[in-house]
Amino acid sequence: MKIICTKSNLAKGVGIVSKAVPSKTTMPILECILIDATTDIIKLTANDMELGIETIIEGEILDKGMIALDAKIFSEIVRKLPDNEIVIETGANDQTMITCEKAKFNISGKSGNDFAYLPYIEKEEPVRLSQYTLKEVIRQTIFSIADNESNKLMTGELFEINENILKVVSLDGHRISIRKIELKDTYGMRKAVVPGKTLMEVSKILSGEVDSEVQIYFTENHVVFEFDQTVVVSRLIEGEYFRIEQMLSSDYETKVRMNKRELLSCIDRATLLVKEGDKKPIIIHIGDESMELKIQSQLGSMDEEIFITKEGKDLLIGFNPKFLIDALRVIDDEEVNLYFMNAKAPCFIKDEKETYVYLILPVNFNAI
Amino acid sequence: MKIICTKSNLAKGVGIVSKAVPSKTTMPILECILIDATTDIIKLTANDMELGIETIIEGEILDKGMIALDAKIFSEIVRKLPDNEIVIETGANDQTMITCEKAKFNISGKSGNDFAYLPYIEKEEPVRLSQYTLKEVIRQTIFSIADNESNKLMTGELFEINENILKVVSLDGHRISIRKIELKDTYGMRKAVVPGKTLMEVSKILSGEVDSEVQIYFTENHVVFEFDQTVVVSRLIEGEYFRIEQMLSSDYETKVRMNKRELLSCIDRATLLVKEGDKKPIIIHIGDESMELKIQSQLGSMDEEIFITKEGKDLLIGFNPKFLIDALRVIDDEEVNLYFMNAKAPCFIKDEKETYVYLILPVNFNAI
Numbered sequence: 001m002k003i004i005c006t007k008s009n010l011a012k013g014v015g016i017v018s019k020a021v022p023s024k025t026t027m028p029i030l031e032c033i034l035i036d037a038t039t040d041i042i043k044l045t046a047n048d049m050e051l052g053i054e055t056i057i058e059g060e061i062l063d064k065g066m067i068a069l070d071a072k073i074f075s076e077i078v079r080k081l082p083d084n085e086i087v088i089e090t091g092a093n094d095q096t097m098i099t100c101e102k103a104k105f106n107i108s109g110k111s112g113n114d115f116a117y118l119p120y121i122e123k124e125e126p127v128r129l130s131q132y133t134l135k136e137v138i139r140q141t142i143f144s145i146a147d148n149e150s151n152k153l154m155t156g157e158l159f160e161i162n163e164n165i166l167k168v169v170s171l172d173g174h175r176i177s178i179r180k181i182e183l184k185d186t187y188g189m190r191k192a193v194v195p196g197k198t199l200m201e202v203s204k205i206l207s208g209e210v211d212s213e214v215q216i217y218f219t220e221n222h223v224v225f226e227f228d229q230t231v232v233v234s235r236l237i238e239g240e241y242f243r244i245e246q247m248l249s250s251d252y253e254t255k256v257r258m259n260k261r262e263l264l265s266c267i268d269r270a271t272l273l274v275k276e277g278d279k280k281p282i283i284i285h286i287g288d289e290s291m292e293l294k295i296q297s298q299l300g301s302m303d304e305e306i307f308i309t310k311e312g313k314d315l316l317i318g319f320n321p322k323f324l325i326d327a328l329r330v331i332d333d334e335e336v337n338l339y340f341m342n343a344k345a346p347c348f349i350k351d352e353k354e355t356y357v358y359l360i361l362p363v364n365f366n367a368i
Numbered sequence: 369m370k371i372i373c374t375k376s377n378l379a380k381g382v383g384i385v386s387k388a389v390p391s392k393t394t395m396p397i398l399e400c401i402l403i404d405a406t407t408d409i410i411k412l413t414a415n416d417m418e419l420g421i422e423t424i425i426e427g428e429i430l431d432k433g434m435i436a437l438d439a440k441i442f443s444e445i446v447r448k449l450p451d452n453e454i455v456i457e458t459g460a461n462d463q464t465m466i467t468c469e470k471a472k473f474n475i476s477g478k479s480g481n482d483f484a485y486l487p488y489i490e491k492e493e494p495v496r497l498s499q500y501t502l503k504e505v506i507r508q509t510i511f512s513i514a515d516n517e518s519n520k521l522m523t524g525e526l527f528e529i530n531e532n533i534l535k536v537v538s539l540d541g542h543r544i545s546i547r548k549i550e551l552k553d554t555y556g557m558r559k560a561v562v563p564g565k566t567l568m569e570v571s572k573i574l575s576g577e578v579d580s581e582v583q584i585y586f587t588e589n590h591v592v593f594e595f596d597q598t599v600v601v602s603r604l605i606e607g608e609y610f611r612i613e614q615m616l617s618s619d620y621e622t623k624v625r626m627n628k629r630e631l632l633s634c635i636d637r638a639t640l641l642v643k644e645g646d647k648k649p650i651i652i653h654i655g656d657e658s659m660e661l662k663i664q665s666q667l668g669s670m671d672e673e674i675f676i677t678k679e680g681k682d683l684l685i686g687f688n689p690k691f692l693i694d695a696l697r698v699i700d701d702e703e704v705n706l707y708f709m710n711a712k713a714p715c716f717i718k719d720e721k722e723t724y725v726y727l728i729l730p731v732n733f734n735a736i
Contacts, residue, residue, distance in 0.1 A: 073667055076640040082633070103637055107668030265450070269471055272444040299441055300475030 001065025002089040003037050005057055007081055007100065013044045013057035014075045016230055019201040021071040022048040032068035033075075034115045035088065037061045045118065046071060051198050052118040053205070055230040063089075066112035067096055074098075077105050118233045121224050126215035127161055127187055131206045131227060134214050137168050137179050138203040140330040140356070145196040146172040156193040156237040159218075163187065169244060170196075175323050176244055176359040192218045193241050198234035205230060247346070247359065252339040254312040256286055260336045264328040266304045270295040271321045273302055281318035281365045286310060286340075295321070317343045318365035327358035369433025370457040371405050373425055375449055375468065381412045381425035382443045384598055387569040389439040390416035400436035401443075402483045403456065405429045413486065414439060419566050420486040421573070424597040431457075434480035435464055442466075445473050486601045489592050494583035495529055495555055499574045499595060502582050505536050505547050506571040508698040508724070513564040514540040524561040524605040527586075531555065537612060538564075543691050544612055544727040560586045561609050566602035573598060615714070615727065620707040622680040624654055628704045632696040634672045638663040639689045641670055649686035649733045654678060654708075663689070685711045686733035695726035 014033060022030055025048070034045040042061060045054045067090045078086065081100040089097045094109040138157075146154035151173075158169040166181040202225055206214070217224040218236075225232040267282060274280045274297055285292040288310060294303040317340060327349055328336065339348040349358040382401060390398055393416070402413040410429060413422045435458045446454065449468040457465045462477040506525075514522035519541075526537040534549040570593050574582070585592040586604075593600040635650060642648045642665055653660040656678060662671040685708060695717050696704070707716040717726040 070667075073640070077637075080633075080637040080640055102674070103634065103670065103672040105641075105668060105670045265448075266471065269445075269448040272441070272448055273473075299438075300473060302471065302473045304471040306470070 001035070001037050001067055002063035002087070003035070003042055003059050003061050004085055004087050005042065005059025007078065007083050007086055009057045009059060010086055011075075011078050013055050014071075014078050016055045016205050017044045017046040017053045018071055018075055019204060020046040020048055020051045020053040020232075029068060029110055029114045030116065031071055032110055032115065033071045034066060034068045034112055036066045036112065038064050038066050045115070047116050047118060049116065050195065050235050051201060052233045053201075053230065054118055054233075055228075057229070065090060067094060068110040068112050068115050069096060069107065073107055077107075118231070119222065121217065121219055121222050121233060123217045123219075123224060125187070126217050126226070127166070127183065127190070128185060128213055128215055129166065129181070129183060130210050131212040131214050132208050132210040133181060134216075134225075135203050135206045135208040137166075137181060138199045140179050141168050141170045141177040142196060142199055142203070143170075143326045143330070144172050144175050144177040145170045152237055153193055153239050153241060155197075156195045157199060158241045159190075159192050159194055159216075159223075161187050161190040169241070171242060171244065174320070174361050175327070176247065176357070177327070178244070178354075178357040178359075180355050190218050191241070192223055193237040193239070194223050195234060195237055198223070198232070202232055205232070248348075248357065249341070250339075252312065252341055252348075254286060254310065254315045254340040256291060256308045256310050256338050256340075257335055258291065258306055258308040258338075260328055260331060260333060262306055263336070264325065266293055266306060267321050267324050267328070269304070270302050271325070273297045273299045274321070275299070279320070279363075281363045282321040282324070283316065283318045283365055286315045286317075288314070315340050315343065317347070318363045319347070319360060320363055323360045327360065331356065331358075369403070369405050369435055370431035370455065371403070371410055371427050371429050372453055372455050373410065373427025375446065375451050375454050377425045377427060378454055379443075379446050381423050382439075382446050384423045384573050385412045385414040385421045386439055386443055387572060388414040388416055388419045388421040388600075397436060397478055397482045398484065399439055400478055400483065401439045402434060402436045402480055404434040404480065406432050406434050413483070415484050415486060417484065418563065418603050419569060420601045421569075422486055422599045422601075433458060435462060436478040436480050436483050437464060437475065441475060445475075486599070487590065489585065489587055489590050489601060491585045491587075491592060493555070494585050494594070495534070495551065495558070496553060496581055496583055497534065497549070497551060498578050499580040499582050500576050500578040501549060502584075502593075503571050503574045503576040505534075505549060506567045508547050509536050509538045509545040510564060510567055510571070511538075511694045511698070512540050512543050512545040513538045520605055521561055521607050521609055523565075524563045525567060526609045527558075527560050527562055527584075527591075529555050529558040537609070539610060539612065542688070542729050543695070544615065544725070545695070546612070546722075546725040546727075548723050558586050559609070560591055561605040561607070562591050563602060563605055566591070566600070570600055573600070616716075616725065617709070620680065620709055620716075622654060622678065622683045622708040624659060624676045624678050624706050624708075625703055626659065626674055626676040626706075628696060628699060628701060630674055631704070632693065634661055634674060635689050635692050635696070637672070638670050639693070641665045641667045642689070643667070647688070647731075649731045650689040650692070651684065651686050651733055654683045654685075656682070683708050683711065685715070686731050687715070687728060688731055691728045695728065699724065699726075 036043040042057050042059045087099045096109040098105040160167040164183045164186045168179045170177050214227040280297045283294045290305045291308045346359045346361050404411040410427045455467045464477040466473040528535040532551045532554045536547045538545050582595040648665045651662045658673045659676045714727045714729050
């Protein structure tokens with residue numbers, strides 16, 4: 001194989017597919033990036049068996065062929081080469097020469113034949129949305145997946161498409177995040193649980209432009225994201241996702257409305273008295289025109305008042321401050337509405353149209 | 369004590385003195401910042417017994433007094449408070465209330481009486497130079513101090529003032545860095561070994577402005593840096609510094625001149641084949657009009673040629689690439705001169721006037 005491409009094209013492609021290179025694996029071939037120039041395009045591929053990414057880069061093929069190169073070394077070399085044309089040429093025993101200007105690298109490659117190709121997916125009608133929207137909806141929900149593997153379904157996000165609405169849901173047992181997005185077109189019902197890791201990596205690769213489109217294909221076991229020159233294929237998480245409808249309620253005894261930034265800064269300040277791993281709740285006392293937030297730890301205490309507009313009863317309730325912070329950070333509204341039933345029932349942060357709903361369970365506390 | 373000052377003034381002062389708060393100590397009082405408002409100025413102090421920093425901040429004193437507050441919590445609180453006036457007030461048992469707008473923090477302080485004050489220094493004629501120059505000279509030499517404590521003198525830098533020349537030297541057994549600076553005024557001979565840690569912290573606090581001045585006082589056991597509203601006092605390292613004159617030589621058999629950036633990028637590229645801790649040398653082959661650099665490791669090999677102007681003999685010599693990179697990074701000249709005697713003798717990177725001299729010992733290698 002002998003190919004020529006610019007450093008910038010190569011670096012971009014390597015950056016994209018690297019997201020699917022596993023950090024730890026018992027199969028050395030998975031630590032490689034496959035350069036496939038057997039046809040008339042140059043395709044880079046990486047695959048950790050759950051998640052596979054393929055991208056086409058511009059360049060010239062002088063000799064057809066393919067080679068698998070250690071992802072870490074290869075990407076380091078590309079990154080540090082001068083900004084000029086790079087020639088990659090394979091020799092005997094998969095030895096690979098990477099040349100740019102007067103710099104010559106010689107590294108060992110592996111035969112492309114051992115590489116695990118991406119699964120072949122029978123693609124049907126794609127769901128279309130902008131890169132911007134997909135990137136945003138991932139950011140706005142990904143923080144509330146569970147990071148332990150004891151309940152596999154909690155490590156993924158539900159993608160549910162019904163007519164022209166995409167609903168994305170994540171939950172970790174203490175909270176639920178829901179985002180609803182209006183799509184341009186109308187589709188039949190689709191439901192899939194996409195691994196959180198896949199979404200995080202996809203989100204990093206997405207340019208996030210409003211004008212660029214992503215096409216998403218769902219099959220029984222896989223999801224495929226296609227955008228720009230890139231294809232991401234991921235396994236889905238098997239099983240029936242949690243029925244969240246029964247946990248949602250639009251009844252409330254107390255509704256408060258306040259400035260979002262003020263609330264977020266206040267909770268953020270309060271948490272500095274809480275050491276990592278320490279589970280000190282923030283106590284919220286809702287009164288007529290103001291809400292008092294208090295926290296107390298071994299390090300000291302903090303209290304602060306925030307102006308609010310209130311409907312309904314007064315309330316004293318405690319929360320894990322991190323859960324409030326996570327939700328408030330991804331809400332773009334200037335003012336937010338919080339709905340409460342009582343001190344034992346979840347709090348809902350949501351807008352009127354329920355384009356977002358963040359449910360957070362309260363915690364027990366000793367009144368201070 | 370009760371004082372009022374703006375968040376920005378307080379945050380700046382806390383940031384400065386925090387540099388002298390030890391990360392680990394058996395004396396909890398040293399983890400504190402002392403706020404001293406017993407006179408008519410507000411002074412912040414921190415002291416780890418080797419290094420002490422004191423800075424004056426603007427503000428209003430409503431009640432004279434002093435208090436020592438845990439540096440970490442106090443600086444976190446200040447950082448997260450709104451950008452407005454902050455009131456600090458002490459109550460019974462050194463309880464301290466920090467208030468800003470509607471946020472109230474209550475933390476435990478410690479009596480200022482237990483605090484270790486900075487030593488009193490009999491200051492004589494100061495050495496004056498610009499903040500920019502001091503910050504630069506530290507950056508240009510600090511990388512070649514030794515980080516282990518087995519030879520205490522190697523963990524510091526020699527500051528030698530003679531007439532109008534300040535010479536700063538650091539060495540770690542494998543290399544020596546020397547910078548000479550012309551001062552505006554003329555002074556009597558002064559010599560002191562300043563701890564590397566002190567210099568690193570001072571360098572972080574210096575604004576680095578050309579027009580701002582630093583005054584440096586040397587006494588038998590201490591050095592004092594005075595600039596802006598800040599005083600830094602540090603112990604000196606005791607003992608006679610190494611005699612480096614006998615290691616320096618202006619004889620050479622080979623002199624080469626080349627573009628600095630080209631050389632630096634080339635060595636930087638070569639090192640990516642060397643894993644941390646692995647001691648692979650870079651082999652330099654000096655020929656008539658070009659210099660070849662080669663490195664070989666388990667990961668592969670790299671070679672590259674650089675155009676040079678040469679005087680004297682051809683040479684084959686090996687170096688720890690990191691040492692070359694460290695020196696080249698802090699040289700601002702576009703072209704550099706390297707002087708060699710033979711493959712066993714040190715290489716000198718220096719300019720004509722010897723405002724900088726970087727000596728680097730070669731390493732043995734197996735010809736490849």
